[in-house]
Amino acid sequence: MTSHAMTLPGEGRVAEPGTTDCRGHRCFTVVGPALRGDTIAAWHATLKGGAEAMDIYLATYNAQFAHKHGASCAFRYLPPSIHVACKESYETLQAESELANRARFEFNR
Amino acid sequence: MALLRAPVPLGYGHASKEAHSIAAPLLTGAALALAGVVAAADKDKKIFYWPGVSLLMLVATSMALLASIQLHHYSRQFSYSRQDIHDWHDLDDSPADEALLTQLYAWQGDDYGKWARNNDRAVHCFNAGTVLLGLGVVTVLIPPDGGQQAPCRWAAAGLVLLCTVVEVAWTLAIYRKTTQLRRERGSVLSAIAKPRENA
Numbered sequence: 001m002t003s004h005a006m007t008l009p010g011e012g013r014v015a016e017p018g019t020t021d022c023r024g025h026r027c028f029t030v031v032g033p034a035l036r037g038d039t040i041a042a043w044h045a046t047l048k049g050g051a052e053a054m055d056i057y058l059a060t061y062n063a064q065f066a067h068k069h070g071a072s073c074a075f076r077y078l079p080p081s082i083h084v085a086c087k088e089s090y091e092t093l094q095a096e097s098e099l100a101n102r103a104r105f106e107f108n109r
Numbered sequence: 110m111a112l113l114r115a116p117v118p119l120g121y122g123h124a125s126k127e128a129h130s131i132a133a134p135l136l137t138g139a140a141l142a143l144a145g146v147v148a149a150a151d152k153d154k155k156i157f158y159w160p161g162v163s164l165l166m167l168v169a170t171s172m173a174l175l176a177s178i179q180l181h182h183y184s185r186q187f188s189y190s191r192q193d194i195h196d197w198h199d200l201d202d203s204p205a206d207e208a209l210l211t212q213l214y215a216w217q218g219d220d221y222g223k224w225a226r227n228n229d230r231a232v233h234c235f236n237a238g239t240v241l242l243g244l245g246v247v248t249v250l251i252p253p254d255g256g257q258q259a260p261c262r263w264a265a266a267g268l269v270l271l272c273t274v275v276e277v278a279w280t281l282a283i284y285r286k287t288t289q290l291r292r293e294r295g296s297v298l299s300a301i302a303k304p305r306e307n308a
Binding site for chain 1 (some may be wrong): 116218224225232235261280288300303
């Protein structure tokens with residue numbers, strides 16, 4: 001059925017450009033596309049501002065996705081630009097998550 | 110376990126393989142055969158209205174479809190399931206194998222991204238190829254000035270053109286529909302998935 005649906009009228013895409021599946025534990029959310037202004041450089045600059053700056057950044061750029069992540073998703077507090085940039089490297093996504101956690105922890109200490 | 114990634118719907122990979130490894134080669138052969146007919150036609154008899162345009166369309170069709178076949182073959186190596194991992198590696202769900210499984214599952218997700226990116230390129234080539242084939246057939250069917258069976262050829266050309274327009278509209282609708290389906294199902298699954306106790 002799927003085969004006919006693809007071959008006869010044209011084939012559908014696997015993924016929407018600029019999006020990715022969240023790689024968090026038991027999380028199936030499609031994240032992205034990132035809003036204008038949400039970039040890797042902007043996020044990394046925000047990390048230097050500590051928890052408050054991160055929360056403002058996430059409220060601005062991640063509000064539409066944060067509530068859609070799975071309950072145990074470790075990556076729900078990463079902005080869409082990071083998810084999309086790391087879609088072919090789980091290791092990098094984990095590193096970004098640790099970087100964010102460290103930035104939040106060190107600022108609070 | 111979202112370390113692993115899967116297409117939506119799950120049968121997409123099998124269907125994609127059929128489109129690119131069965132339909133695309135057949136359509137490529139048909140386009141090249143038709144191009145051969147146009148190229149070999151007697152110039153004095155004026156069988157085709159735009160033989161040059163027809164040849165261009167049909168050769169472009171072949172190139173697009175060949176590209177889709179090659180991109181599909183390249184991308185296919187990155188598409189495998191959790192079951193494939195367990196078939197190829199002697200692993201079970203014991204704590205001793207947990208780190209190995211986590212790494213292999215993470216690589217599956219990474220490789221899935223490569224498959225999705227290259228398979229989408231193959232999809233665009235396939236869809237472009239089928240539309241070009243329709244347009245190529247239209248240019249072949251248009252009768253030359255004073256040609257025989259002109260009404261029938263015009264009717265056939267119109268029918269193929271209509272089907273090609275429908276194909277384009279349908280393809281664009283499918284592009285939107287599949288991405289919506291992925292988002293909707295992802296949100297539903299994330300909402301109902303509960304964390305495992307041993308996670």
